[in-house]
Amino acid sequence: MRARIGSELRSVWNAGSLAKAQAALDELVTGYSKTAPKLATWLENAIPEGLAVFALPDHHRRRLRTSNPIERAVQQELKRCTVKVRVFPNDEALLCLVSAVLVEIDETWACDNKAYIKWECRDA
Incomplete structure (x- = not known):
């Protein structure tokens, strides 16, 4: 399960924009809300802090x-x-x-x- 979650989180971090990253995160949270509610709650609370990197110019993000x-x-x-x-x-x-x-x-x-x-x- 860890490998699958890791690859799914990579899709959030590799998104081209903040909107796409947020959409991927929302999809991830929705997908785990019934099967792993603690994970979904953690994703919803912890991951948005990491999305702050999308406010930086592209070359800084790289x-x-x-x-x-x-x-x-x-x-x-x-x-x-x-x-x-x-x-x-x-x-x-x-x-x-x-x-x-x-x-x-x-x-x-x-x-x-x-x-x-x-x-x-x-x-x-």
Whole structure:
């Protein structure tokens, strides 16, 4: 069922416009309202936030769809730092370490001249 839902959600994300994405989402919610009502409720409540990407210009949307290298770099750095410690005394200690690592990554990216998304619009 997960694979089927994943492919159906991809049709929402791959829609050409916000109206088409909303129509695909509405169809998905209607389709699951009787067989999986919790899933339908979740789709109806959670997915519209992700549709905000359709407000961006097309070339920004394409760039955001390929953010896996950034996510992978962040996840690898978090794993590298947390594996060294292995056992944390409490949740706050883990949160403190992860927050510090993320702040450091953010500062590095803020000072970097290579912006992942150039906010100036251009014809793509």
